[in-house]
Each structure stands twice: as structure tokens, then as C-alpha cells.
Amino acid sequence: MDIRIRFLGAAGTVTGSKYLLEIDDHKIMVDCGLFQGLKELRLKNREDFPVNPKEIEAIVLTHAHLDHSGYLPKLCKEGFNGPIYCTEATADLVKLLLLDSAKLMEEEADYAKKKGYSKHENPEPLYRTEDVERVLPLLRKFPFRKQVSVIDRVQATFYNAGHILGASSVELEVTGIEQKKKLVFSGDIGRYEEPILYEPDVIKDADILLIESTYGNRKNPQGNPVEKLADVINKTFDRGGCVLIPAFAVGRTQNLLYYLKAALDQKLIPEVPVFMDSPMAIAATELYVNHADYHKLSTNEINEDDSFLSFRRNLQLVRSHDASMAINYVQKDAIIVSASGMMTGGRILHHLYNRLPRKNDSLLLVGYQAEGTRGRKIVDGDETIKIFGQMVPVNCEVVVVDGLSAHADQDELLRWTSSIERHPKRTFIVHGEKESATVFSELLNEIYGWNTEVPAYLDSYELFKGI
Ligand SMILES: [Zn+2]
Incomplete structure (x- = not known):
């Protein structure tokens, strides 16, 4: 069995989280987020999707924030029709967020049309409420720490990430012909001194790790x-x-x-x-x-x-x-x-x-x-x-x-990684602006000697061959 990964977002930036896994000839995705912020990024939401959405068999969501879930209606509009796995709380929040997102996009397009400030004669929203309605029946909800089958030979487990209600780090266990491999997607990691959410779960083992780096270069003591x-x-x-x-x-x-x-x-x-x-x-x-x-x-x-x-x-x-x-x-x-x-x-x-x-x-x-x-x-x-x-x-x-902020700072990211007992074969630093991701990449390499990389948009890596 061969496993490849392709970075379709949140590579060198904090938005648009989308990771495509190709396991032999099966395609699944982790997160399906909107690009936000810089215009050059937002325009990517409107480009042709790099893979045919109909070929994607399933999606696993780490959490509900739009930069992780907000592209789902567009993908469904273009033919994705597989199950979307997430936690119970994430499913409820996704419904709220996507309906609101579509409404805002519709209003914005109407407003731009009325005021004539769009360059397009007939500004169209990226998606509409009816597209969100296609997403909702696809959601499959699970509690934390229960292993679920995503496709044949791929099992997912959601671990608490402490970032927002239902937010998870996702562990994918892939069963090859001879070996099992664990791919861990940190999702957005929350803070440890939090009044409402539990602190992030300890994850001990990863063959491949994708870790966020929003504040990879910053310390934000919480104080009072x-x-x-x-x-x-x-x-x-x-x-x-x-x-x-x-x-x-x-x-x-x-x-x-x-x-x-x-x-x-x-x-x-x-x-x-x-x-x-x-x-x-x-x-x-x-x-x-x-x-x-x-x-x-x-x-x-x-x-x-x-x-x-x-x-x-x-x-x-x-x-x-x-x-x-x-x-x-x-x-x-x-x-x-x-x-x-x-x-x-x-x-x-x-x-x-x-x-x-x-x-x-x-x-x-x-x-x-x-x-x-x-x-x-x-x-x-x-x-x-x-x-x-x-x-x-x-x-x-x-x-x-x-x-x-709801994001772990540099010290907390290191606290999270410190529980990983065995060196991951490869660690990809994602979900951070370039400087932050680079600083954090160097830091992990320096402290643990991990093999770290900061991938760029559309980069593709062969993770395992013939396992
Ligand atoms: Zn988030």
C-alpha cells in the first residue's frame, strides 16, 4: 500500500485547511476549510478544485471553524457526496456556521450588486443556502476517543484539542498489507488554562504528524x-x-x-x-x-x-x-x-x-x-x-x-508535542504564516531532532510506499 499527502490549504498560511490523502487509489480529505484574509488567498476559493470532488470518498473534520469547514458547500456543489466524519458538537456547530456563511455570502453579493462596487456585473456568492443543505445529511457524528471506520483500512479517532466546543485532533490509523501507520492531524490546539474546555488530550504516538503553528513564534502568557x-x-x-x-x-x-x-x-x-x-x-x-x-x-x-x-x-x-x-x-x-x-x-x-x-x-x-x-x-x-x-x-x-486567543502559544504547542514518545517519521508544520511556521519547524528540529518541513500550497509528498 502507498500513501501520499497533498496540501490544498493552510500551508504557509492560517486559513483554508485541506489535506488530501491518497491511499492507493482511494482519496480522502482531512478538513475542508475556506481561505480567508488576503485577496490572493480568497481567490483560491473560486479556482477549480485541484482534484475532482467526485473522486473524494470521505472527509474527516477536526472542528467547525470556517477555515476548516467552510469550503464543504462548494465541494458538495461540485459533486462531493461522501460521508463527513466529525464529533457530535462539531456537526451541530458546522450546521450553524455554514448556514450563516451562505447567508452572508448571499447578502454580500446582493449588496455589492445594489451598490455597484463589485467588478463583476453580476456578483455571485461562492455558495448558497441550498448548497449547505447538501452538506448537512452527509455529516456523521461521533464522540471523542471512539475509533470509527472512514473507508476500508482507514480508522479515525477524535481526541479533544481544547480549542472550541467539539474541536479535535484526528488520528488516522491506516492498515497496510504488512504494517499499520498512524497519521496525526493536530487540528487547532487550544490553551491549557481554560475555564470552559478541558485541556488538550495527550497523544503519544504518530508516524506522521501535521501540527498547527498559528502562534509558533509567540508566547502569550494568559495572566489574569x-x-x-x-x-x-x-x-x-x-x-x-x-x-x-x-x-x-x-x-x-x-x-x-x-x-x-x-x-x-x-x-x-x-x-x-x-x-x-x-x-x-x-x-x-x-x-x-x-x-x-x-x-x-x-x-x-x-x-x-x-x-x-x-x-x-x-x-x-x-x-x-x-x-x-x-x-x-x-x-x-x-x-x-x-x-x-x-x-x-x-x-x-x-x-x-x-x-x-x-x-x-x-x-x-x-x-x-x-x-x-x-x-x-x-x-x-x-x-x-x-x-x-x-x-x-x-x-x-x-x-x-x-x-x-483560543490558540495555544509556542510554549503550549511544545507542551502538546512533548507527550509524543516516539519520533514521527515526518512532521509537517501547517496552519501558520510563513515566519511562525518556520520558527516552529526549527524549534521542533532543535529540541527533539524531528524531521520537520513547512509545506507549500499544492505540495505533494510520498509518505509510505509498499507498507
Ligand atoms: Zn479554529
């Missing part, structure tokens, strides 16, 4: 996130402004609510309204109730009136579009949490449009901002940002708190 948040919030209120926090609707928003409630409980911040302005985040938060096995909160912690999912006096769930627009009239003493986290679309855009020019307001960035996104441009200090086809000045205070 509640105090850090309170500090930014209080300074903003002192000058009579509001705090705007863009956050991934799935994962970051729930952690933020947890910390904001803690800040209120400890009386570190005044009793002010917290607007959760993302219908998807509201729906995602409700899934914590249905998937109790996937987090460490007790039933009481999530069901009480005063839980972080619905804290009494302060938390206002904003569902309608009109209610979202009405927040623009709030001048001071409020916290607004909205999506998307990298400010690439969604309701956060109208908040930014209104608040970036306001000197008294603060924009608090808590997640990773990929190259080419509005978020990255703001972190890099751009003075104006394009929103709805207009240049908007950035006058508000911008504060970045890296310790609140």
Missing part, C-alpha cells in the same frame, strides 16, 4: 484575563466611551462572556449592559447546554439564571437586525460583542463603521487576526479601513490582548 479586560473597560468608561469586541461567534464569544461575568461578579467593572450582537453566537452558546460532555461546566453553571450564558441584569441578547442597528445610538458605558472575529463580515461591520471614528470608544481585539483581514490592518496601525466601500478613519483606541 479578567483583570486585563476590566482595565480596558474601565479606562474606556472613564473617558465616556463604549468597548467594542469583535469575536468568533463560536468559541471566543462564550469565553468572553465567561470572563465578563467574572469581572461583574468581582465588581471589577460597573453594572453596564453587555450586548451580545450575533444571532449565531446566541445559538452556539445554547449548544453548550446540549453538549455537556464537551466542556467542564456543571449543569448548574449553565442552567442557572445567573450563568455566564444568560447573566441576569446585564447580558442583552440582540437578535433582530433593527435592535443591532439601535446599538449605534449608545454613546457610553456599554460593552458590545459581535462577529466576525477578524472583521471580515457580519454585524461587526456596522459597529466598526460607527465606532472606529469615535475617539472615546475602544476596540478590543482578543483573537488571531489573519493577514489581509480588516482586523490585521487595524493591528498593524492602518489609519483608515475600508468598510461598505468607504474609507473609515480609525480614531478609537485599539487594544490587543493576545492572551485571550
